[in-house]
Amino acid sequence: MKRSLYLVVPAVFAFNLSNAHALDIDEKLTLRFLKVSSTKKTVLVNRGGEDGLVVGDHAKFFITAGVVARGVVEKVSPSRSVWSLYRIVDPAEITDDKVLNLKIATPVKITDDPSKSLKEEAIPGGTETMVMTETPVADGATDEVVVSDADQDELKELGMDEIKDVKTTTANKKTKAAPVTELELPATYSRSSKTWEVWGTLFMNALEGTSDESSTATTDTTSVSASGSMIAISAGVEKYFTSYNNFLKEFSVNLFVHKRTMENGDKVKSKTDWFEYGLGLNYHFYNSASSVNRLIGYGALTIGKGSAEVESKTLVNGQDVAGDPVEGTNSFFSVGLGAKYMLSNGFGIKGLLDYYSSSESYEFDTGSVERTLAGPRVQFGVSYRF
Numbered sequence: 001m002k003r004s005l006y007l008v009v010p011a012v013f014a015f016n017l018s019n020a021h022a023l024d025i026d027e028k029l030t031l032r033f034l035k036v037s038s039t040k041k042t043v044l045v046n047r048g049g050e051d052g053l054v055v056g057d058h059a060k061f062f063i064t065a066g067v068v069a070r071g072v073v074e075k076v077s078p079s080r081s082v083w084s085l086y087r088i089v090d091p092a093e094i095t096d097d098k099v100l101n102l103k104i105a106t107p108v109k110i111t112d113d114p115s116k117s118l119k120e121e122a123i124p125g126g127t128e129t130m131v132m133t134e135t136p137v138a139d140g141a142t143d144e145v146v147v148s149d150a151d152q153d154e155l156k157e158l159g160m161d162e163i164k165d166v167k168t169t170t171a172n173k174k175t176k177a178a179p180v181t182e183l184e185l186p187a188t189y190s191r192s193s194k195t196w197e198v199w200g201t202l203f204m205n206a207l208e209g210t211s212d213e214s215s216t217a218t219t220d221t222t223s224v225s226a227s228g229s230m231i232a233i234s235a236g237v238e239k240y241f242t243s244y245n246n247f248l249k250e251f252s253v254n255l256f257v258h259k260r261t262m263e264n265g266d267k268v269k270s271k272t273d274w275f276e277y278g279l280g281l282n283y284h285f286y287n288s289a290s291s292v293n294r295l296i297g298y299g300a301l302t303i304g305k306g307s308a309e310v311e312s313k314t315l316v317n318g319q320d321v322a323g324d325p326v327e328g329t330n331s332f333f334s335v336g337l338g339a340k341y342m343l344s345n346g347f348g349i350k351g352l353l354d355y356y357s358s359s360e361s362y363e364f365d366t367g368s369v370e371r372t373l374a375g376p377r378v379q380f381g382v383s384y385r386f
Helices: 002-020 149-157
Strands: 028-036 042-045 058-063 066-076 081-088 099-105 142-144 167-169 196-205 208-213 229-240 251-264 268-286 295-316 319-322 326-342 347-364 367-385
Touching (some): 229 268, 229 367, 251 295, 326 367
Antiparallel strands (some): 028 042, 042 081, 058 066, 066 081, 208 367, 229 251, 295 319, 295 326, 347 367
16 A cells, blocks of 8 residues: 555656646747648647646747747647647748747637638648657757747747747756657658759740841841840859748849850851840749748749850852951840749759840941840759758
């Protein structure tokens, strides 16, 4: 009997102690999503019973922009907990290693009746199984959430001026845990923290245009004809702003160079070489610009200028007689829609359909020639983000 009391009394005491620290409604915690399931409806966080969480707790998950999800605790260990998210407001923010804030809330009644739902589609809670692994911590070590300056600003805007519970310290404490086999989750969509990218593309062009002479003297306008076979390549470097928590996170800017050559004509052959450079602005509207293993849709706008050289050859007695090359300048812009796909190792592919328009100016001995080129272009390429 005494032996039974020795076992029961400590267990009851531990149970009451853990419940004595349960969080009240509107209490807040800072946490990190350690793992997110493929459907984003089940998450493992680095907060548990030691922080006052108990099975059945409901909470709102916040960032600066507002609530991103609501969920309920399904499992709790001393320093980990598994949550089922039954309402997801912003799926893009439900990612591995995301630092955010939770606020304990009252349960929300979920309805399947669209007329009574706050959203067009009610999102059911997760059903995935996620095993919590308590990792032993050595003496003097700390298990902490590293909070960036941007995260600090987010928390301050939520009214948490004193961020006392950002770090969970286990110094001078030994954590013993039985070996646990962690369940492998399906491949998940995640986000990359890399913000620089280099890329190269090949173009297919269908450009047409007109020439306008400023002199009444005879000028061989065929030498600056606006159509013909064309080869074009581009290379550039792109900067992303995914670490920002405002509208800038879906934008990127890029610097690029463009080389193209066009040949045309029969009896009078013309070859034009262009070298262009410019600045581009991209807006990613379909999935986040930092998405990994997911198609990213974007709009693109470019402007720039360059140089051009025209060389004409005339067929005389069966031989090509070359004229003197003529130097010119040009300015251009383009607008289009494209798609990207990035792998977890940083490599990716991209494609773009755009409309290109260029204004060119050449000085011949007999006068000047202004030429415009415009039309659709298709480009495909590869990229690497770092």
